[in-house]
Amino acid sequence: MFSTSRSEPSRILALFVIASTLSISVFGAACTTATVGQPFSTCFDIYTNAGLTAAQFAADNPGLDCSRLQLGQKVCISSGTLPSNTPSPSPNGTCAEYTVVSGDFCAAIATKFGITVDQIEAFNAKTFQWKGCSALQVGFTMCVSPGNPPPISISNCFAPTLPSCSTSRSMRKVAYYAGFGDRRPCGINIAPDDIDWTPYTHVHFAFATITQGLQIQLDDADVPLLKRLVAQKGNHPQLKVIIAVGGWDFSESQPTRDLFSLVISSAPNRNTFITSVASFLSEFGVDGIEYPGAIERNAPATDTPNLTAFFKDLRTALPTQIISCAAPAGYWFLQGFEINKITSSVSYINMMSYDYHGQWDTNVAGQDPVTNPHTSILDMRDSALLYVRAGIDLSMGLAFYARTYQLANSGCKGYGCTMVGGGAPGPCSAAAGILTQFEVDALVKTGITPTLDIASETYWFDNQGSLVTFDQSDTWAAKSQFAATTCFGGTFIW
Template identity: 30%
Template sequence: MGQTCSYIFVQPGDSCGALASRCGISGAQFTQYNPGSDFCSRLMPKQPVCCSEGALPDLKPKQNADGTCASYVVQPGEYCSLVAENHYISVTDIEAYNGKTWGWNGCASLPQYANICLSPGDPPMPSAIENAVCGPQVSGTARPSDWSQIQSLNPCPLNACCNTWGQCGITPEFCTRSPSSTGAPGTTGCISNCGTKIASSPSPPAQFLKVGYFEAFNAERPCLNMRADQIPSGYTHIHFSFGGVTPDFAVDLSAHQAEFELFAKQTGFKRVLAFGGWSFSTGGDSAPIFRDGVTNANRLAFARSVAAVVQQYNLDGVDFDWEYPGSADIPGSSPQDGANYLAFLKMVRSLLPTNKTISLAAPASFWYLQGFPIADMAPVLDYIVYMTYDLHGQWDYDSRGSQDGCPSGRGDCLRSHVNLTETNYALAMLTKAGVPSTKVVVGLASYGRSFKMASPTCRRGPTCRYQGPDSAASPGRCTGSRGIIAQAEIEEIIGARQPGVYSWHDEASDSDMVQYDTDSWAAYMSEGTKVSRRALYQGLNFGGSAEWAVDLAAFLPGEGGNGVGVGDVCDADG
């Protein structure tokens, strides 16, 4: 290797004479050390020039001893030619060095704070993203030994999709791969666990279940009442909802004792006692019971209490509906809730004969389901009730990001709570998480979610809006609650054929919809829609369906309903 010269850098406005002066040499010597007839006319700021004999040194960044490239974090306002000039390389060099660099989309799209290569060598770890929860840009992530596995670092809970921004989700926004023309990893779209395809079990279940929840409290309504001995035939399992649990973890049936004892005497279906529900799981006095009951200190007492009532009444099974373990937005939740819940289920299983079923209700929401170690729970359970309803409701109002495609961005668009597309995304999430489809009974709703319309003339389409923050929709005459209305009440309204009532089936969401009382709107499932959904889920090798609730679907004979039979729904729109 030849001798290198001593050198300085050209500053703005420098001439060869000024450079010679700064070198401390004559003009003739400067020309000798820096030959070329046009050398002095082509001076550029930051260019190195020789002040002595020898060749200019190679100022290009050098590959590190561990084989990684010399890396550089792009600063705001920088572009490839500027970076190249500052580091004595060319734009072509930068393009060549970064073919495997995370997020490399080429010099035409150079993001600020990108960590790029300025020499040959293995790519650097990408810069951290402050709020990233998945992927290689989570703060503090170590370099993988195998660079081809970089996209698999920090996977999402439930094997959900991770996108290039380090966020988890289950919709195409998160799950669609969009590789760039450079072929580099991490450029755009989904980076790991991609896709929204349902992972069906290879074979169908031994029996396709038809589970129904029976609201024990329905007798408290002024109408639309059903006793346990009036439950329609055709169900394989009926869940009595709900049994109570005291603060010392004893089963308490006193709130509906007579109804429960009547239920326990029924035949023709499996009799299952359900515990929990939203009110029990989040209500003031009862909220801690599930959370405390599954801990090491109380687990055995709680499980023994449950097993004892199953044996006392010769029930066929138990169902648990804790809403929701480990959820950050529910006061008192603990990161240990999920693991404790699993340990509790295992204990209940050990205390019950094998012919008694154990099930739980699971949310069809990534946010809430991630608190469940659901893949580990599945082998312990006979089936999982998947709550694929309440996908939307009044709670969406002012909740940004709760509704795709709502122009206001405020979550105030009229949407179906049983939207089939969103249901399919949720089914893909659960099966990708490792739950066999044959263990999943998919939720059906015998009620609608109702809203007060922002404009009575905008009833169809995903951009029609509703009012908030609280629901002002007209309540059903029996259920008496704004925001929710029974299927029986909806079909009674439609069957009365009063002016200003419009009903239709929305193909896009595979939901039935109704406008009533001028400006009230609800989405629900007619009996025909429930039948078609069951057929769809059976074709995908799911374990069955679960309906909330059997006492909401239809009026019993002699109780009114304007003579409207289940499924006898007018399909009209004016």
């Protein structure tokens, strides 16, 4: 029998007509329910076919918004309480889990489990790699009840595993434009206007520096270049321009190498610099700032908490602008960062996943002085594992240049050969151990056939007793694919 407070014959008949839509509870406190979409999808059709008036239906369903019904949602067609199908946490305290399938969205999932979208967001606030209801990923395991988030699946208790994401999602594509690129001594000069910015979402202008008075400044020769770069946004509205502070020479050489520590050392110093940054962004129409993590300056231990405080102050002063950080890819340097604290203040972090090896390996304790790729995808994977548990929005770095080694034995070929330092400078790079991509391409055009090392996804070739290790379009693509499938937020080219 149907348990109902209104037993008019017409209603009893109507209830039998839509019996396929009903779930009858044997408990007196529970109402009789109809399921949206089986077959009726509007409040009017449901209560009409149940023999109810609009007022009766509203009384049975207080707070129900008929404009937001979801397929599968239960509604009352009698007095009583809507039966709950909300999952409970597991006995061990872990939340009830649900794995997202194609076509899912939070409102539908909420309906399925008798919860709200706001509850889904709250349940997953601490779920690893949760990016919000607006960015659900097929295959993602989420919480649909209170409780501890789902554990990361790992093969053993010591080794984290990389997450998995769809490659169809939108990702950042970041480029760096170096001001000195327009005034190379070799004559290969590239102005902002010479580049098609269509594929890119962000471009970082390198570099601004810091004055002794703790003000951000730009070299006079770079001012017109930055203005021309910002002007590109007129033709490429998706493009965001960020000013990058630092540079290797500025960060490592005196008298400027200690300025990074000085800027972040106290609240007044941070405020002085940040105030100048805000004015700079406004003056040039720049969308944000990248501040580097200085990693090899033998800086004081206080730099670690001070850098965290700096990013927090910077975010307070620039609540809507882009703030990024260039961070190391190796554990030795990364341990000096409070990455888990910094990430809440920055828009994204550029992981410098290159220069894993180079001519400096001749002076590294425990490192054999042999040739190695400087952009091995195996090293990139290891770097990603350092960040993976923090759920950080990372961009993976792709190197647009080569590293070179002078071989101890010119007859040795490939990786693993003993080397004695960097290869000869190129006409454009003008430095031992490095060649620009233009120089690499010029050498290949002379008839050199590069060898692909499949394991590392890099190329190498011999150049008159030097080994050159670099990337080409297919290995860049392989690394970009790796970044996409392992949930990086994007890639950047340096």
